[in-house]
Amino acid sequence: MTTNTNERPYTDVVDRLRAVGLRPTRQRMALAKLLFDSGDRHLTAEQLHDEAMAGGVRVSLATIYNALHQFTDAGLMCEVVVDSGRSYFDTNTSDHHHFYNETTGQLRDIPGDQISVTSLPEPPDGMSIDRVDVIVRVR
Amino acid sequence: MTTNTNERPYTDVVDRLRAVGLRPTRQRMALAKLLFDSGDRHLTAEQLHDEAMAGGVRVSLATIYNALHQFTDAGLMCEVVVDSGRSYFDTNTSDHHHFYNETTGQLRDIPGDQISVTSLPEPPDGMSIDRVDVIVRVR
DNA sequence: CAAACAGTTTAGAATATTTCTAATCTGTTG
DNA sequence: CAACAGATTAGAAATATTCTAAACTGTTTG
Numbered sequence: 515m516t517t518n519t520n521e522r523p524y525t526d527v528v529d530r531l532r533a534v535g536l537r538p539t540r541q542r543m544a545l546a547k548l549l550f551d552s553g554d555r556h557l558t559a560e561q562l563h564d565e566a567m568a569g570g571v572r573v574s575l576a577t578i579y580n581a582l583h584q585f586t587d588a589g590l591m592c593e594v595v596v597d598s599g600r601s602y603f604d605t606n607t608s609d610h611h612h613f614y615n616e617t618t619g620q621l622r623d624i625p626g627d628q629i630s631v632t633s634l635p636e637p638p639d640g641m642s643i644d645r646v647d648v649i650v651r652v653r
Numbered sequence: 654m655t656t657n658t659n660e661r662p663y664t665d666v667v668d669r670l671r672a673v674g675l676r677p678t679r680q681r682m683a684l685a686k687l688l689f690d691s692g693d694r695h696l697t698a699e700q701l702h703d704e705a706m707a708g709g710v711r712v713s714l715a716t717i718y719n720a721l722h723q724f725t726d727a728g729l730m731c732e733v734v735v736d737s738g739r740s741y742f743d744t745n746t747s748d749h750h751h752f753y754n755e756t757t758g759q760l761r762d763i764p765g766d767q768i769s770v771t772s773l774p775e776p777p778d779g780m781s782i783d784r785v786d787v788i789v790r791v792r
Numbered sequence: 793c794a795a796a797c798a799g800t801t802t803a804g805a806a807t808a809t810t811t812c813t814a815a816t817c818t819g820t821t822g
Numbered sequence: 823c824a825a826c827a828g829a830t831t832a833g834a835a836a837t838a839t840t841c842t843a844a845a846c847t848g849t850t851t852g
Contacts, residue, residue, distance in 0.1 A: 537849080539799090539847075595734055601839085632771065637752060637791045646787065652783060676819060714809095738838070
């Protein structure tokens with residue numbers, strides 16, 4: 515009906531996990547499905563946990579954190595820091611930035627080509643630039 | 654010798670606090686002195702607490718948090734979010750951005766005129782832009 | 793296909809940071 | 823200088839995240 519989510523239930527996800535060297539376990543597959551099967555998502559560990567529970571998947575919060583970090587380390591997603599005391603994980607790994615609604619806590623993507631940061635100064639010492647985050651705070 | 658910090662010990666600080674409607678109490682004066690008497694500073698609550706203790710000023714951590722938030726609300730400093738689970742407070746209130754050393758946790762200013770963010774998309778809904786943070790992560 | 797092993801998951805404890813609370817204290821005002 | 827609003831405090835509480843050690847499970851091997 516809507517997507518092909520139900521036709522090829524886990525094949526994509528299994529491949530995706532294998533491709534980055536992660537064993538496709540029940541929990542990781544369920545989380546990967548929630549995360550990657552419906553477009554770009556911005557979630558906290560807690561929110562993903564709630565979704566998993568609501569979907570009848572029994573996963574501990576510790577496993578959620580493990581999985582989010584493993585996915586992030588593997589380059590399947592990235593972490594966005596906008597609020598101290600809360601981490602957001604973003605399934606969009608392309609070059610892009612964010613709107614952050616300070617009232618509701620909602621994050622929204624800004625495509626990389628819609629913002630340009632020019633004339634960056636040299637990084638200090640022998641340091642090299644890992645990435646540049648632009649956060650547009652709205653309210 | 655170095656600065657005039659010792660010549661007019663508390664006058665500046667008292668005025669500064671009064672100007673924003675904060676009662677110049679012992680603790681607030683000591684903290685304001687530490688924060689504003691030596692150029693631009695980037696500190697966590699914990700670091701400021703340690704400095705205060707080292708300088709023989711007895712202040713509780715709760716008071717440090719109170720003061721940092723009051724100073725921030727009053728526009729005397731601003732909060733920089735670069736790392737989830739740790740808040741940095743910055744005494745530089747001019748328009749500027751930051752280098753963040755992901756290895757050491759050190760923050761460094763990038764003057765506002767050295768970076769330009771162009772072609773920002775419209776903020777969603779009836780939202781308005783509060784501020785734009787650029788964080789250049791180095792390692 | 794079963795045993796064995798490495799990698800995973802788990803609950804709960806531990807840690808870290810920040811906020812809250814209620815009692816005490818202190819600038820300021822009259 | 824008394825009175826009061828506002829500030830400070832220690833400790834408890836809240837929140838988010840990480841750690842730990844035991845149980846479990848995918849995968850590989852014989």
